[in-house]
Amino acid sequence: MKAPFIGISRHRISIDGEGVTTLAAFHGCPLRCKYCLNAQCFDNEERFPSYSPEELYQKVGIDNLYFIATGGGVCFGGGEPLLRVDFIKAFRQLCGQDWKLTIETSLNVPAQHVEAIATIADDFIIDIKDTNPAIYHAYTGRNNALVMDNLSRLIQLKGTDHITIRIPLIPNYNTAADCDLSEQLIRQMGITHFDRFEYVIRETKPHLPECL
Numbered sequence: 748m749k750a751p752f753i754g755i756s757r758h759r760i761s762i763d764g765e766g767v768t769t770l771a772a773f774h775g776c777p778l779r780c781k782y783c784l785n786a787q788c789f790d791n792e793e794r795f796p797s798y799s800p801e802e803l804y805q806k807v808g809i810d811n812l813y814f815i816a817t818g819g820g821v822c823f824g825g826g827e828p829l830l831r832v833d834f835i836k837a838f839r840q841l842c843g844q845d846w847k848l849t850i851e852t853s854l855n856v857p858a859q860h861v862e863a864i865a866t867i868a869d870d871f872i873i874d875i876k877d878t879n880p881a882i883y884h885a886y887t888g889r890n891n892a893l894v895m896d897n898l899s900r901l902i903q904l905k906g907t908d909h910i911t912i913r914i915p916l917i918p919n920y921n922t923a924a925d926c927d928l929s930e931q932l933i934r935q936m937g938i939t940h941f942d943r944f945e946y947v948i949r950e951t952k953p954h955l956p957e958c959l
């Protein structure tokens with residue numbers, strides 16, 4: 748089993764939760780966010796290196812001491828890591844419980860992918876975009892019904908302590924009041940960890956292909 752990666756970034760401190768982490772970013776994503784920062788997710792995957800779980804484990808293991816000493820580990824992002832749950836499960840078998848595994852996801856994936864990974868990963872960072880379906884659709888080209896269902900599902904399976912919700916202020920798509928409404932709605936689901944920030948838009952925007 749091999750998967751293509753658009754990048755591997757070491758020595759990240761307090762970006763993907765506690766401790767020193769290595770971000771392993773998978774190729775491929777079901778969304779088409781208008782200000783996507785990782786538009787290489789949509790390039791031909793053969794441009795990128797592919798690794799098996801064993802090969803990735805060997806590669807990132809160079810930072811084992813940092814992970815153990817700081818309570819860090821590997822953050823799987825992308826792209827959309829929950830399109831690769833079998834890979835992540837195999838990776839967990841290799842690293843055991845010593846490394847923290849964090850998943851950075853949009854949750855816009857089939858429910859069984861969330862069910863398969865909920866107890867395998869330690870922490871989840873969920874890029875919710877906006878809970879308003881019209882705003883979400885305008886920004887990502889997709890519906891968010893599955894996202895909200897999957898969030899409820901994940902809370903049931905995982906509890907709320909290990910879930911952080913990212914709510915971005917997205918210029919030209921939502922407002923601070925929209926972000927407040929998203930936070931309010933998600934707080935009612937029991938979540939208490941939020942990361943709110945504003946996108947900074949550069950003048951040149953990547954051209955993205957149409958939604959699949």
Ligand code: SF4
Nearest residue numbers: 776778779780783826
């Ligand atoms: S979720 Fe959006 S921003 Fe992230 S890789 Fe996919 S299209 Fe780009």
